[in-house]
Amino acid sequence: MKKITLTFILLLLSFSGCVNKHGISAKYYSDCKEYYDLQGYYHKECGEDDIVTYEQMKNVIKKKETPPKGNVW
Numbered sequence: 001m002k003k004i005t006l007t008f009i010l011l012l013l014s015f016s017g018c019v020n021k022h023g024i025s026a027k028y029y030s031d032c033k034e035y036y037d038l039q040g041y042y043h044k045e046c047g048e049d050d051i052v053t054y055e056q057m058k059n060v061i062k063k064k065e066t067p068p069k070g071n072v073w
Contacts, residue, residue, distance in 0.1 A: 006060060010052070022046055023053035 018028040032046040 010057065020050075023050040023056070025050040 018025055020028060020030055022030060027049065030046050030049050032044055034042070034044050036042055
């Protein structure tokens with residue numbers, strides 16, 4: 001029942017927003033912060049305005065293994 005509810009919620013979110021390369025957001029093009037630091041390295045931070053990211057979807061789908069409750073022998 002939990003998986004069906006989660007799948008239904010993800011399905012609704014996928015039709016209510018735009019799918020971009022970071023996840024599902026309300027905008028097709030996400031606002032990115034681009035800057036150079038003091039050492040001259042280029043940084044680009046994107047995906048802060050996403051509703052659901054692909055990393056969050058992976059963590060929900062990934063099953064947690066339960067450790068054994070005692071010695072099996």
